[in-house]
Amino acid sequence: MNRFHVGLGVSGGIAAYKAVEVMRLLQKAGCEVSVAMTRHATEFVQPLTFRALTGGHVIVDDYDPANPDPIAHINFSQGIDLLLIVPATANIIGKFANGIADDFLSSTYLACTAPVMIAPAMNTTMWEQPATQRNIERLRADGVHFVEPVAGELACKTVGTGKLEDVENIVSQALGLLTAEAQRRGEERGTGAFPEKGVSIESNDPRRLGVSAVNDDLRDERILITVGGTREAIDPVRFISNHSSGKMGFALAEAARDRGAEVTVVAGVTTAEPPEGVRVLRGVSAEEMHTAVKGELERATVFVGAAAVADYAPVNAADAKIKKEGKEQLTLELKKTPDILAEVARNRTNGLLVVGFAAETNDVVGYARSKMEKKGLDMVVANDITREGAGFNSDTNIATILTRGGEAIDLPKMPKRELADRILDEIVKLR
Ligand code: PMT
Secondary structure, X not given: OOEOEXXXXXXXXXXXXXXXXXXXXXXHOOOEEEEEEOOXXXXXXXXXXXXXXXXXXXXXXXXXXXXXXXXXXXXXXXXXXXXXXXXXXXXXXXXXXXXXXXXXXXXXHHHOOOOEEEEEOOOHHHHHOHHHHHHHHHHHHOOOEXXXXXXXXXXXXXXXXXXXXXXXXXXXXXXHHHHHHHHHOOOOOEOOOOHHHOOOOHHHOHHHHOOOOOOOOOOOOEEEEEEOEOOEEOOOOOEEOOOOOOHHHHHHHHHHHHOOOEEEEEEOEOOOOOOOOOEEEEOOOHHHHHHHXXXXXXXXXXXXXXXXXXXXXXXXXXXXXXXXXXXXXXXXOEEEOOOHHHHHHHOOOOOOEEEEEEEEOOOHHHHHHHHHXXXXXXXXXXXXXXOOOOOOOOXXXXXXXXXXXXXOEEOOOEEHHHHHHHHHHHHHHHO
């Protein structure tokens, strides 16, 4: 089985040293990694570090006499399955978005036909600049994948969004994209490390972590779960979203993992940490979540929609920040987002079990039952989000489980992790 080949591009930010860890994790997962750096990146990390660990020449400059390949940007870009940029500065994002090719990495991007994934890291003000956000939107429209930076303390001692996402998450998403692309092309591809499962990374693989399933009643299941809230852009700085933390969906992922299932999560915006031992893909908007789910569905035996997906998104996200001067009122035109859960249920094949959630504020069971019928679900977990200790962002939940043709199961307040097991018990019974 062919191994995946990742082109790792490193640009010049303080987080450049974390690219070494990304490279190491990709190698541990069985990928072959070739490294390219911008000249500024070499101010932070020596090319020798990457050369020693990959055994290959690290390209900074096409025209360097030491470069063994005279047309390296073409050969490098054509031989890889993924171009992964870690960290990506505002400058390299700007060059990619505008087709500027004035160094090795930007020329490689232009010459690349493989998928591209970018993990930005920068100061919050630079991240929030309309120019940066505009460039990101343009690249997204061009099909580039982003691993969004997270909030935290930055090198400049300020606190805000701009910190590089955890390296494990970056690698997990890169591996997820490689597998999804290989499946789309109908290829039998793996990393060499865990060929029987496609791809995984060491720190996220339950067998390597020593996480063993005590009750492995889900060992034959491949569970796909949507988690968290979605974010629908109004303009480069504003969005529509909701309060979902991802705690409920991640609790389900963890419980299913512990019961022996192979778990893939498609997460929107989350504040909770994903559990180890599950594959995490990101789909920040409803549209992106929809695309990620479609790419994963074929392998799944159970689908659970725990995400709070926005029902509506702006018809056209503005390219530039909307100015408030002279406007006492602003009307947003919204369009319906794809109903992921309904579509999954409608197109199900091969005995796929489809489970939805219902976040309601009144007539909870009534609305939940009608959702189950209208969307053709096997099960609905209804939570009354107005109750203390239930719904968004709390560590506990209060739910009623409805199954097709079954009695309503009213559950008292309990930790989300415990509720996750109760939901999985009902899934096992439906089998
Ligand atoms: O993440 P937490 O902070 O832990 O909070 C947990 C939770 C409250 C988000 C969770 O328990 C929950 O109820 N999730 C579903 C929230 C929701 O959007 O409910 P809904 O009634 O609007 O949607 C019904 C179902 O359709 C859900 O399974 C939803 O994932 C799905 N849906 C909705 C709209 C859409 N466009 N696509 C969908 O797939």
